[in-house]
Every structure is written in C-alpha cells, then in structure tokens.
Amino acid sequence: MHLELDSVTVPAILHGLTLHAGEGEIVGLVGPNGSGKSTTLRCAYRALRPATGTVLLGGDELESLHPKESARRLAALTQESSVTHDFTVTEIVAMGRIPHQKPFARETGEDERHCAEALRTVRAEHLATRGFQTLSGGERQRVLIARALAQRPRVLVLDEPTNHLDVRHQLEVLDTVRAAGVTVLLALHDLNLAAHYCDRLYVLRSGALAASGTPAEVLRPELIAEIFGVRADLVDHPRTGTPQLLYSTIEENP
Amino acid sequence: MRYRTCAIALFLIPALVISVVCGTTFGAASLSFGDVLHILAGETFGGSLPNSLAGADNIVMQTRLPRTLLAAVVGAGLSVVGVAIQAVVRNPLADPFVLGISSGASVGAAAVSIFGLLAGLGLYALSTAAFLGALLASAIVYLVARTRHGLTPLRLVLCGTALAYGFSAITTLIVFRAPSADAARDVLFWLMGSLAGANWGSLPIAAIAVLLGSGYLWLCGRGLNALAMGDETAATLGVPAGRLRVRLFVVCALLTGVLVAVSGAIGFVGLMLPHLVRMVTGADHRKVLAIAPLAGACFLIWVDVASRTLAAPEELPLGVLTAVLGVPSFLLLLRRRSYQFGGQ
Numbered sequence: 082m083h084l085e086l087d088s089v090t091v092p093a094i095l096h097g098l099t100l101h102a103g104e105g106e107i108v109g110l111v112g113p114n115g116s117g118k119s120t121t122l123r124c125a126y127r128a129l130r131p132a133t134g135t136v137l138l139g140g141d142e143l144e145s146l147h148p149k150e151s152a153r154r155l156a157a158l159t160q161e162s163s164v165t166h167d168f169t170v171t172e173i174v175a176m177g178r179i180p181h182q183k184p185f186a187r188e189t190g191e192d193e194r195h196c197a198e199a200l201r202t203v204r205a206e207h208l209a210t211r212g213f214q215t216l217s218g219g220e221r222q223r224v225l226i227a228r229a230l231a232q233r234p235r236v237l238v239l240d241e242p243t244n245h246l247d248v249r250h251q252l253e254v255l256d257t258v259r260a261a262g263v264t265v266l267l268a269l270h271d272l273n274l275a276a277h278y279c280d281r282l283y284v285l286r287s288g289a290l291a292a293s294g295t296p297a298e299v300l301r302p303e304l305i306a307e308i309f310g311v312r313a314d315l316v317d318h319p320r321t322g323t324p325q326l327l328y329s330t331i332e333e334n335p
Numbered sequence: 336m337r338y339r340t341c342a343i344a345l346f347l348i349p350a351l352v353i354s355v356v357c358g359t360t361f362g363a364a365s366l367s368f369g370d371v372l373h374i375l376a377g378e379t380f381g382g383s384l385p386n387s388l389a390g391a392d393n394i395v396m397q398t399r400l401p402r403t404l405l406a407a408v409v410g411a412g413l414s415v416v417g418v419a420i421q422a423v424v425r426n427p428l429a430d431p432f433v434l435g436i437s438s439g440a441s442v443g444a445a446a447v448s449i450f451g452l453l454a455g456l457g458l459y460a461l462s463t464a465a466f467l468g469a470l471l472a473s474a475i476v477y478l479v480a481r482t483r484h485g486l487t488p489l490r491l492v493l494c495g496t497a498l499a500y501g502f503s504a505i506t507t508l509i510v511f512r513a514p515s516a517d518a519a520r521d522v523l524f525w526l527m528g529s530l531a532g533a534n535w536g537s538l539p540i541a542a543i544a545v546l547l548g549s550g551y552l553w554l555c556g557r558g559l560n561a562l563a564m565g566d567e568t569a570a571t572l573g574v575p576a577g578r579l580r581v582r583l584f585v586v587c588a589l590l591t592g593v594l595v596a597v598s599g600a601i602g603f604v605g606l607m608l609p610h611l612v613r614m615v616t617g618a619d620h621r622k623v624l625a626i627a628p629l630a631g632a633c634f635l636i637w638v639d640v641a642s643r644t645l646a647a648p649e650e651l652p653l654g655v656l657t658a659v660l661g662v663p664s665f666l667l668l669l670r671r672r673s674y675q676f677g678g679q
Contacts, residue, residue: 123567126567126570126571127570127571128566128567128570128571147573148570148573148574148575149573150573151573152571152572152573153573155571156571157567157568157571159565159567159568159571160567161564161565161566161567161568163565164563164564164565165421165422165425165426165427165563166421166422166427166563166613166618167613167617167618168560168563168617168618168619169617169618172560172617172618172619173564176557176560176561176564176572177572179557179558179560179561179572179573179574180572180573182557184554184555184556184557185554229571232572238571
C-alpha cells in the first residue's frame, strides 16, 4: 500500500514536504536532530494534523478515513515507551487488535493467532506472560514491534526503532521489519543502517527536503558534510557491498 | 485469564448478596439474621409479616436496607470512577476527587448546611447543592484544561488540584463563618463521607447513574487500555485520545457528582480499590472494570457496618474507617505481591 505526503506543512517545523513510499518499499528518513523526521512521521500516523498539505494512505486522504480504518491499514512505533499500569506482554500485543474489534466483541481465535504469530516473529514468545515493566529496553522494543505487527498493517511507520538497542538487536529488529514485507517508512539516526536496509532515503534539513534517492545516490561525502557537519569517507561493505560511512570531525582533518 | 476473572466474579456476586444481608442485620438495634431474611422475603414476595416483626420491619425497610444498598452503589461507583480516572490522567495516584469535583461539591454542601441556601428543596437541598457544586467545578476544570487536541493528562491533574485548593479554602471560610458549632460539625461529618442520608428517593438515581456509568466505562475498556500506551500510540490504534478523554471526563464528572451528592466525599475507596483489583485481575481494563464494582460494593458495605457498630450509638465518619481498614490491607498486599503500580 502506498503512503504519500504531499506538500505537508506544520508551522515552524515542516515546510511543504513531499515524499512517497511505494508498495513494499522500505523508505528511510535521515537528517540531523530537529530536522523534522519525527514530525513527518507523526503526520503519517495521524497523531498530528498538518496545517496544509495532504497525507494519502492507499490513495485515500488520511483525514477522510475513520480512525479505526486508518489503524487497520497503518501501524506505528512511536517514541513513547512508558506504559502506565502493569500490563503483561500478551495484553500489550493484544492491543494491536483494537482496530479490528467491536467494543462489545470478545477476542476471537483469529485475534489470538495474529498475536501469537507477531510475538514469534520478534522472537519474544518466551516473554508472553512477563510484565511489560519488567522487560529490558531491547525486549520492550521487540514487544512494541510485535504489537504493531499484530495490527496486520499494510504500512509500518517507525520512529527510531533501533533506539536503546545493542548492535545485535538493532539488526534483528530491522531484519524483522524487512521480513514483514509491507511498506515501511522509518526514521533512523544511523546512516549505515539506513544504507543497509532502506530502498530509498529522504534527507531532511530544517523541515525541508535536502536530497532523496537510493542510499548510493544520497550518501555522498559532500552532502554528509553539508547536512551533518562531519567529514565522511565512503567505503563499500566488504560483505554486502552497500555504501558505508566512516566519520571524523571536520576540524581534526583539514 | 478470562476464566480467572469469571471465577472471581462468581465468588464476589454471592459475597455481595451476603454482605447486603449482613449490612442490614448489624447495627445499633440488634436484629437476628432469621428476622431480616423473613422481612426481606416478605417485602420482596409480598407475604404477610407477624406483628412481632413490625418494629424490625420498620428499621430494615426505612433505615438499614436503603443505607446498605446505597453503600453498595457508592462503593461500586467510586471504584469504577477511580479505575477510569487513573487511566484518563495516566497517574496511579489519581482518585475520583483529583479533578476537584468533590471540593466543588463541598462548597455547595457547606453553603446549604450553614447559610440554608435552597431551603425550598427540603431534604434534597444538600444533595442538589453538592451536585451543582460538582458540576460547576468540573465545568471549570474542563474549560481551563482543554486544548485544541482535547484534554491532556497533566493539564487535567494540575487544574483539578489547583481548583481543589481554591474550593477547599472557600469551604473552610464558610465553615469558619458558621453561626453554631453544631452546624460546623455537620459539615465536617459530611465532608468525611456519610451514608446516613440514605433514602428510597435518592437510591434509584444513584443506582441508575452507577449502572449506566459502569456499563459505558466497561465498553470503553479497550480504549482505556490504549490510553495507557500513550496518546500517540493510542492514535495509531484508532483511538483518538483527546476526544476519548473528553467523553470519559464527562462521564466520570457526572458520576462523581452524583456519588458525592448522596454520600459526601468518601476518600480512599476510589484510590485503593482499583489497585487492589488490579493486583488480582491484572491491568486489562475490561477485567478490572468487571470486578471493581463488585469489590467496591462489598468493601463499602462492610466499612459502613463498622462505622455504625464500632462506636454505637455514635457513628464514625466513613472516611476515617476506609483509611483504617484500607491502609493496612493495602500495605500488606504491597509487601506480598510484585505489583508495580504502573511504575518502574
């Protein structure tokens, strides 16, 4: 399912941003802190209504869809990680089924199947009966991703999904996301992970588009120096061949 | 887990019936279980009662039964509102009175008791004034706390708390200006909560309010779960947090207003019962909201029994007893269970 942002403006943050994620594509948003990545995603997952411009989800204007209908099409992982009350992992994942349920109806077998499968996908079945509050940062992130997957979305929007994760879990989480086979729009700080996992990248600067294209097209040392103010040397990954960056500060290396 | 919730409910329903019978039996004038059952059966099924039971019949039907039933209704209502409010403001320390509603009601009640406002309404003057005070307070909290995106937890708590201080100051001023010490004592008693005003007139209103309110909140159970994840995540689950919070606020404010009008500000039930229930059922609001009203009803019936019997013929304020009974059991459970109160 396609996700399109067309000239989206949020006063003082985004200035007419246009981007597009096609069916099954993994699209990364990169850019310095405060460049508008999270705000862009918030417009996409409907936590923020753009002042002007439109968000199209599967060809329909997001605002015209019932909140439950858009939640059946699109799931998101936000930056919020605090959960009040002692929910168990199973209960958290089951919340992913809310958009599919009527208020009166009980959980169906189908709901339970999707939840179990989502937990399996993130390799967290063994956590099912644990309290969410007792989990480590990495376990929490995987459970929250399972919750998003249990929603059975056609589009996934992820805001810094690798935050607080160790190297192995960063790779595992992004492998899981890629294996889900849905359209993905995600914000990433790590340009090398972005280069490895994304089909296309959008580079944001001060709420506007600075560059876009495949990782090889976008991650050029001149652009990195201009956007991030660091010197970057480009090397090819010896195993995968994807472009990878080695950083040094501009001052140290005149 | 679903079966466990059913099992708890199946235990609590008979416990509630037994509690009602006990609550009707125990009191300043001693009655026997047999007599009470006889009277209840007679009144329910229309049988005739022997003359020897006429006095007891009067006590049961005019005083004890409405009072015990009101205790059940108020206990159920406070527990349910407590559960909902804790989710609405995302704060485990919240209770039905955190929104300043009871303080507003207190101003109304104090004004009636001491200045004799609304005297034309007779018996209902106090309740009406308390309810109007509660509505006024909630309206102010709502108007101040709302933003373009609906109500946010922190603004609600801050507005409610600030307003509570303001209203308490007004209540204190009114009590301070009371013409007699008796009037001041009456107000104080009402502020600590009392079911002494129970009658068949106000009982159905309170019962219907609690029934409708609990039902509505139960239907919002999944939405309440989503609110616990944070407003943005709730939005991604198709639950618009701001708008849901407004609806929940209105229901909680009305329900609290009714409860405070019939029973004063009975503290601690709405704070503690939700946690006690969650320790047993887990955090899922559909389970908590199924069990909380039953548990709250049983709890307040027994608190009321204690308030009538411990210092008979004097009556102890309910707020004192909810604390005396509640705090130790709460601390005990705290020690025993790995319950986290929604924190780390």
